[in-house]
Amino acid sequence: xxxLEISLVLKExxxxxxxxxxxxxxxxxxxxxxRQIEKLSEEITRLVQENRMRQxxxxxxxxxxxxxxxxxxxxxTLLEELRSEVPTGLRRILGIPGxxxxxxxKLFEExxxxxxxxxxxxxxxxxxxxxPGFGEKFQQKVLEGISKLENAEKxxxxxxxxxxxxxxxxxxxxxxEVTNAExxxxxxRRMEVVEDIDILVETTEPEKVKEHITELPAVYQxxxxxxxxxxxxxxxxxxxxxxxxxxxxxxxNLLISTGNEQxxxxxxxxxxxxxxxxxxxxxxxxxxxxxxxxxxxVYDKINLPYIAPELREGRGEIExxxxxxxxxxxxxxxxxxDLHIHTNWxxxxxxxxxMIDIAKQYEYQYIxxxxxSQSLKIASGLSKEQLEKQIExxxxxxxxxxxxxxxxxxxxxxxxxxxxxxxNHILEQLDFVIASIHQGFQDSGVIITKRICQAMENPYVKxxxxxxxxxxxxxxxxxxxxxxxxxxxxxxxxxxxxxxxIDRLDLSERYLSSAKxxxxxxxxxxxxxxxxxxxxxxxGLYVARxxxxxxxxxxxxxxxxxxxxxxxx
Numbered sequence: 001x002x003x004l005e006i007s008l009v010l011k012e013x014x015x016x017x018x019x020x021x022x023x024x025x026x027x028x029x030x031x032x033x034x035r036q037i038e039k040l041s042e043e044i045t046r047l048v049q050e051n052r053m054r055q056x057x058x059x060x061x062x063x064x065x066x067x068x069x070x071x072x073x074x075x076x077t078l079l080e081e082l083r084s085e086v087p088t089g090l091r092r093i094l095g096i097p098g099x100x101x102x103x104x105x106k107l108f109e110e111x112x113x114x115x116x117x118x119x120x121x122x123x124x125x126x127x128x129x130x131x132p133g134f135g136e137k138f139q140q141k142v143l144e145g146i147s148k149l150e151n152a153e154k155x156x157x158x159x160x161x162x163x164x165x166x167x168x169x170x171x172x173x174x175x176x177e178v179t180n181a182e183x184x185x186x187x188x189r190r191m192e193v194v195e196d197i198d199i200l201v202e203t204t205e206p207e208k209v210k211e212h213i214t215e216l217p218a219v220y221q222x223x224x225x226x227x228x229x230x231x232x233x234x235x236x237x238x239x240x241x242x243x244x245x246x247x248x249x250x251x252x253n254l255l256i257s258t259g260n261e262q263x264x265x266x267x268x269x270x271x272x273x274x275x276x277x278x279x280x281x282x283x284x285x286x287x288x289x290x291x292x293x294x295x296x297x298v299y300d301k302i303n304l305p306y307i308a309p310e311l312r313e314g315r316g317e318i319e320x321x322x323x324x325x326x327x328x329x330x331x332x333x334x335x336x337x338d339l340h341i342h343t344n345w346x347x348x349x350x351x352x353x354x355m356i357d358i359a360k361q362y363e364y365q366y367i368x369x370x371x372x373s374q375s376l377k378i379a380s381g382l383s384k385e386q387l388e389k390q391i392e393x394x395x396x397x398x399x400x401x402x403x404x405x406x407x408x409x410x411x412x413x414x415x416x417x418x419x420x421x422x423x424n425h426i427l428e429q430l431d432f433v434i435a436s437i438h439q440g441f442q443d444s445g446v447i448i449t450k451r452i453c454q455a456m457e458n459p460y461v462k463x464x465x466x467x468x469x470x471x472x473x474x475x476x477x478x479x480x481x482x483x484x485x486x487x488x489x490x491x492x493x494x495x496x497x498x499x500x501x502i503d504r505l506d507l508s509e510r511y512l513s514s515a516k517x518x519x520x521x522x523x524x525x526x527x528x529x530x531x532x533x534x535x536x537x538x539x540g541l542y543v544a545r546x547x548x549x550x551x552x553x554x555x556x557x558x559x560x561x562x563x564x565x566x567x568x569x
Contacts, residue, residue: 001044001045001070001071001074001167002043002044002160002163003037003038003040003043003044003532004038004159004160004502005160005163005164005236006037006044006067006070006071007034007035007037007038008034008236009066009070009076009079010030010031010033010034010037010063010066010067011030011031011034012079012082013027013030013066013076013078013079013082014027014028014030014031014034015027015094015101016079016082016083016085016086016091017030017082018101018105019086019090019094019101019104019105020082020085020086021105029058029060029062029063030063032058033058033059033060033063033067036056036057036058036059037056037059037067039349039529039530040056040349040530040532041349041350041354041530041531041532042531042532043532044067044071045071048067048068048071048072053067053068066078073217073218074216074217074218074234074235075217075218075220075235076235087114087115089114089115089116089117089118090104090108090114090115092115092116092149093107093113093114093115093116093119095149096116096119096142096145096146096148096149097144097145097148097149097473097474097475098141098142098144098145099142099145103138106133107119110131111127111128111131116146116149119142119146120143120146123139123142123143123146124143126139128142148473148474151473154195155193155194155195155473156193156194156195156196156197156238157192157193157472157473157502157503158187158190158191158192158193158194158502158505158539158542159502159503159536159539160236160238160502161187161194161197161238162183162187162190164197164234164236164238165183165187165197165199166183168197168199168240169181169182169183169199171216172199172201172209172213172242175203175208175209175212177203177204177205177208177209177212178201178202178203178209179202179203179204179247180201180202180247180250181199181200181201181202182199182200182254183197183198183199183200184198184199184200184243184254184257184258185197185198185241185257185258185259186198186259186260188258188309189258189259189260189309189310189312189313189546190309190310190542190545190546191546192472192505192508192509192543193472193473195239196238196239196240196241197238197239197240197241198240198241198243198257199240199241199242199243200243200245200250200253200254200257201242201243201244201245202245202246202247202250203244203245203246204246204247206227206228206244209242209244210225210230210242210244213230213232213242214230214232217235218234218235219232219233219234219235220232220233220234220235220237221233223239228243228244228245229241229242229243229244230242230244243257248289248291249281249282249289251292251293251294251295251297251298252280252281252282252283252292252298253280253281254295255267255295255298256280258309258312259312260312260313260314261314262313262314263307263312263313263314263317263318265314266314266318267302267304267318270302270304270318270322271283271301271302274301274302274303276290276301276302278298278302283298283301283302299321304318304321304322305321305324305326307321307326308329308545310329310542310545310546311326311329311545311546311548313546327548327549327550328550328551329544329545329548329549329550330524330541330544330545330549330550330551330554330557331541331551332537332538332541334551334554334557335364335524335537335541335554335556335557336364336365336366336556336557336558336559336560336563337359337364337365337366337367337368337556337560337563338359338364338367338368338525338526338528338534338537338556339366339367339368339370339407339409339432339434339463339523339525339555339556340368340370340411340434340463340465340497340499340523340525340526340527340528341355341359341367341368341369341370341525341526341527341528341534342370342371342372342411342527342528342529343355343369343371345369345371345382345386345390346371346372346376346379346380346381346382347371347372347378347379347380347529348371348528348529348530349529349530350529350530350531352369352390352393352394352397353397354531355367355369355528355531355534356397356401356404356406357531358531358534359404359534360401360403360404362534364404365403365404365405365559365560365563366404366405366406366407366560366563367404367405367406367407368407368408368409368431368432368434369390369394369406369407369408369409370409370410370411370432370434371387371390371410371411372410372411372413372438373387373410373411373412373413373420373421373422374421374422375413375415375421375438375439376413376421376438379438381413381421382410384422384426387410387422387426387430388426388429390408391408391429391430394406394407394408395408405560405564407430407431407432408429408430408431408432409430409431409432409433409434410422410427410430410433410434411434411435411436411465412427412433412434412435412436412461413435413436413437413438413439414435414436414437414438414451414452414454414455415439415451416439416440416443416451417451418450418451418454418455419454420435420455420458420461424458424459424460427458427460427461428460430460431567432462432463432567433458433460433461433462433463434461434462434463434464434465434497434525435452435455435456435458435461435463435464435465436464436465436466436467437451437452437467437469437478441469441475441478444479445478445479445480445481446481448469448478448480449478449480449481449484449485452464452467452480452485452488453484453485453488456485456488456489456492456494457488457492461492461494462494462495462567463494463495463496463497463523464485464489464494464495464496464497465497465499465525465527466497466499466501466504466506466507466527467480467485467496467497467506467507468480468506468507468508468511469506470504470506470508471503471504472503472504472505473503474503477506477508482511482514482515486514486515486518486520487518489518489520489521490518490519490520493521493566493569495520495521495522495523495555496515496520496521496522496523497522497523497524497525498512498522498523498524498525498540498543498544499525499526499527499540500524500525500526500527500536500537500538500539500540500541500543501526501527501533501536501539502536502539504527505539505540505543507522507543508543509543509546509547512543512544512547512549513547513548516553520553521553521554521555521566522544522549522553522554522555523554523555523556524537524540524541524543524544524554524556525537525540525556526540
């Protein structure tokens with residue numbers, strides 16, 4: 001399990017303890033433990049395997065045992081007990097963005113509201129705004145939060161679903177009756193959010209494999225079972241569907257189950273024109289199944305080049321393949337650096353030295369250290385004096401580290417009036433400046449667009465970070481005028497970030513395609529706050545691939561010399 005998954009377990013334990021009215025210090029300890037684990041610079045699974053949990057600050061014996069149980073079994077006895085003691089409806093209310101434990105408790109104790117349905121009805125009848133301590137703004141916030149919850153409950157972030165899927169496949173492959181298993185469906189196409197996890201299993205003994213699966217500690221409930229399908233709910237609350245197939249048609253089923261439906265329908269149409277018939281269970285010629293041993297062979301048989309799963313959305317990829325005009329989408333090996341990295345100088349969990357060491361392991365040619373600027377107090381933004389000391393430190397580290405260039409930088413706040421959080425005489429001392437919005441989220445799209453465009457006019461700003469400001473499922477994106485932003489980015493030679501944080505993925509793919517006509521350049525960055533988060537570069541990469549972006553459009557695919565040339569332009 002990932003650090004984030006385990007952190008979510010501890011967070012839920014803390015909330016349920018508080019809701020039950022348990023000892024303050026006890027539930028606070030679990031809350032602090034959750035934060036500590038989320039920020040850890042090491043994989044929690046490794047700490048457990050090496051019996052080093054007790055070395056983690058703020059992790060006591062009780063929490064350590066809970067974490068060890070979750071890592072080793074996939075579930076928490078304590079969490080299951082708490083869930084059984086707290087009504088399901090109250091637990092759902094806790095999941096509403098903007099509703100904390102205290103508000104949930106007040107709603108339950110004073111208004112006897114114990115379900116989301118009851119809460120929604122009370123809001124619609126005006127009972128919440130009229131109750132002492134709540135008011136009109138709170139009621140509106142609750143209604144907006146319920147809408148977000150209802151949407152969020154249907155989906156899971158790719159950054160949670162993908163590692164979970166990989167862990168499931170690894171477990172399935174350990175069963176002696178299984179000869180192959182692959183992630184399929186929307187997770188394989190790397191959609192930013194998914195409704196469930198789909199796993200294709202190759203076996204000649206599906207009933208035995210089903211039995212093994214249902215006995216796994218991570219399986220909370222069996223939802224449905226048919227001849228070739230098993231649907232379960234895992235302990236994290238995510239639906240997992242297993243599809244069972246035989247070796248002979250495994251790769252056909254992988255292609256079909258990956259989807260999407262429009263892509264498969266177009267493939268079937270192309271196949272029929274080639275004198276073959278693509279069905280759900282195979283490719284036939286003269287009613288005889290054609291033996292194939294990879295997806296590549298299916299495309300070969302209908303005279304098409306292989307189409308990467310991320311592109312299979314029925315958005316012209318078949319036509320592009322037929323015309324030999326599919327883009328050479330960016331690959332992980334082409335990323336030469338990460339230009340949005342935080343350290344423990346501001347709100348990061350890892351040191352400068354640790355970030356550099358991992359970047360070197362990734363064989364990056366360059367990285368930019370971009371801690372927060374002074375106005376962002378909540379994130380321990382650096383003062384002018386602290387930033388100058390960090391520049392000196394980076395200069396020393398550059399002398400010690402061969403093979404990688406460490407750029408001094410800052411994530412500078414764009415203030416409410418469009419000016420920047422540091423004056424130019426500070427910014428000019430830095431190698432790289434990335435600007436972003438962290439305040440004035442309630443401003444209109446017109447105003448925020450103007451603020452971003454004004455920031456791009458500053459000669460020291462080389463990139464705009466997470467431009468829409470969204471947090472998937474929690475905070476709506478700004479209603480920006482992208483025509484103006486892309487035009488200004490082109491005029492000022494400013495790159496727009498594709499932020500790889502799993503709950504941001506900002507800029508999203510739906511805006512990237514329209515940027516092409518403005519010849520905008522992009523950066524794929526992690527916004528990492530720990531060494532573990534540096535690997536999240538993959539999620540930004542998936543966004544870029546789904547948007548058909550090529551290496552030429554992404555600045556941090558440039559080698560060091562070309563990148564420095566662009567930077568000085």
